[in-house]
Amino acid sequence: MSLNPGIASSFNETKTRSHTLSPQSGMCSFCTADCPGTCEIGLSAVLGAQSVYPTTTGNNQIASEKDYPLDYSHFNINGRVFGAQGVPAGTDQAAIFNVRLERTLGRRHPVKIALPVILPALLKMNWQDYFAGAAMAGVCCVIGEGSPSKDPALQMRNGKIAEFPYLNEIMDAFRRYYRGYGQIVPQANFEEDGQGLPEYAVSRCGAEAIEFKFGQSAKGTQPVTRLKDYDAALKKKATGALVHPDPEDPAVRAAAERGEAPNFYAYGRLPMWDEEYLVTRIGMLRDMGLKNVYFKMAGFDPVDIERVLRIAASAEVDVVTFDGAGGGSGYSPCKMMNEWGLPTVPLESTVCGIARRLRREGLELPSMVITGGFATEDQVFKALALGAPGFQAVGLCRAAMAAANSAKKVGELIEAGNIPTYLQKYGDSKETLFADLPDLRHLYGKEAESFPAGAIGVFSYLNRIAMGLRHFAALNRKFDVSLLGPDDLIPLTPEAAKLLAGR
Template sequence: MERVFRNSSYLNAMSTTGTRTKVKDVNPQSGMCPICIKDCPFLCEIGLSTFRGREVLYPDPEYFGDSTASGLKDYGLDWSHFNILSRLIGAEGVEPDPDKMLFPNVNVESSIGGIRVKLPLAIGAYGSTDVAKKYWDGIAVGAALAGVILIVGENVCGVDPKSEFKDGKVIKSPEMERRVKLFREFWDGKYGDIAVQTNIEDQRVGVDEYVLSKLEVNIIERKWGQGAKAIGGEIRINSLERAIELKKRGYLIIPDPEDPDVQQAFKDGAFKTFERHSRVGSPTKSDVIEDVEMLREMGAKVVTIKTGAYRPVDVAWTMKVASEARVDYITFDGAGGGTGMSPVPMMNEMGVPTVYLEAIVLKAARMLKEQCKFVPDISMAGGFIDETQIFKAIAMSNFGEGPFVKTITMGRAPLTAVMKASNFCELAEKGKLPKEFVRRFGDSPEKFFIMADELKAKYGDKVGREIPWAAVGLYTYLDRIKCGLKQLMAGARKFRLDLIDRSDLAALKPLASEVTGIPMIHEVDKDIFELILGSDSDEMDKYF
């Protein structure tokens, strides 16, 4: 646990807010320089807050709309504190034949809430923040091609400047229509699907009914929280007129855009953006059950819940109520990162980190199963970027009868892939690609996207046009994860996703073992180890 306490020095200097200290040997408790001087030319958290106040609670506003953010804190326990155990003898899910035990033969398909996916992934939720809107083409088409679930986040209809309302209910949102349509243009109708996430604001203006009836969306995801924050969704608005419009639509806008003094301060340049906040809820059991029934009556084929890194008692309550309401699946999002705008101190210091959270969720799931209660499928979220973490999270959830965790939900990483792809394609058009990049990979998207030929063989001239290069970038990134997951599973001699289990993992530190119940490496196979060495060589096989 030492690292958790040692890294408090980040408190006064964070890249998230663009702050730094004059010296590196800061006070380990406060993060302040041992000697603070008047003429210091740098802005630490204290210094920047002196001038910008509440603005410093959030990631650097200069990059809003073109960035994602996360916490910096080391929680002392993460997926790196477990190792995947490889096998030599035997195989599951395929005949133990060298000609068949090839990693491309591994099946990584999964199903969550009845939705089949080509690999165990959902991506999102990408809501009303500008970064989602700007890069949606690449996100939507890439997700559809990859055969995964894509989640449209909260507040899209409410923030869409072209939305139309009647009697307080949305009847048209061009932005929502665009998001759904782009995914479905390249969706095969078999793998993955598009989900729409709705919060309290969305429910009030009838987003559920609109997307189910008018856009024929199949999946509604109720938003209860996320790992980055335990308060409602937030965005920045750089227009006074937009701020006033959103206030009239019922949102909380800070500062008040209708206040004459605030308007003058904005025009004078004292601040450049307004904050838009969403309300938070406090669900009750009866409300949840009635809500799920109502959504199904409206036409929702799948009803899910997205919840955050809340304390253990809230996890227990969520699992219990979701079981009684027969929610199809729940996404639990561990602390501390988000795709849009979240308070930096909250990302660092509030919530249950992902590994701890999964351990709590699994305890609840097992207790419900022991009581013969309905157990919703689970998707875990919170800092996932690659196949090693995905393997560990799913394997940890399998106690012998199949995994409780059916998919992993990723937010920041897929968006980063799309942003990176977009940027390098723009550089290629301008002839400004880094020389070393050109030397290694080529000077055009057709050359530097390794999956371009495969997609062109299937979609022809659509690649680079209807299929934007940013989508090719996301597809390529997800293909890497798919291939890497197959390799790991082949190494564990498990050739089907539902076969990986807790026996495929070992803890590397006592805390990891204590929290999850996964044994330390030196404890794995201890009894069988001794039986094998103490038995007749002709009897060894019976222990495998």
């Protein structure tokens, strides 16, 4: 059976003419000369290199379309009927609401989270409610790479960030609702590190943490952007960006003057960090007041995974997030989202094996987070169980943003007096429709009634995750999520059984 998702994709709103496909190529088995080219090949014949990237980016979310042969659905959740761990084995104490979900991340300056979840790097669509909801729920969240490019007031001097007022606005979306749990973390890729984003974030914006990005499940390379024309290429190069071909090359300039210039592309620099640089760099930032250091790592080669963990141990990094294929971005190459990297279950298993070996060597490892394709509490439970004890939390990215977007839309419909039919049976106002608003009012007082609907939606969605986790943990008579382990899972396939046996 082929795992090929075919050459029709929502990434580019393409489709195949026939429902009968050639399994290896993904093309229609019957390809006619009369076809106008509605598939990926047809689009490529028109857009060329541009079709490597999705054409449906912007105010949308995009994720892998490939059906990987092993995922968390290949496990069921175990259950037990005797005793209790984490609380006295009595009917009053061994209750669902006594399941402890709090975790602590980090080493030098531990960060408490109210449930074993973080919201990974993002800075598109409704980021305001995404970060606000994280604070309300008491979890960490990460400001995605590329944040300086979003600020029209950005000022650069000698290749360094001099003014970046937008960053304070972004961070305030979280800080406004901070209640003692979680942390908002600006992310820096290799290019932004060279531009001094970490220094600016710490010294000018009061950032307590920085995440260094090695890669993500959807994007192992930095993006390539087609520029409008020769003048745009010159302007882009003047900012310090890499531009291909070089618009200042005499031959390219001459071609432009003749009206024969090729396409120009700007592209981000690949990370070229090493141990010596990162240890020194992190030490310098800590001297400036940085408290916590995060790494973002994707499903790269296991040799690279081990090297990142060794660097993290050496530099006393607090958290490493591992992001498994297939991922979602919208700014990643279409086929990279589908076809590269370790999928989440094999990635988690691989990291656990490496971590066990490093601990036997005596290394003190960072807290670890797994992300990549999670949306519901059963998936979160399975990942925590499979990854125990090394993985302390699960990243919920696209799902949390979906909650922010949908709840914001519902709020707008309430204000317009146009409540969707499917919701009318639950209430007719913000007060009656948003069922977890009383919990927010209990935390923040009556001011919670004026909180943005999208942020309430993120809080409510994560509240659902928390309630579901409590049920599954109590089912296994484990009343602290730190007690979860592989014995809480039942493999359903030979591949799942083999992987679980290795844990």
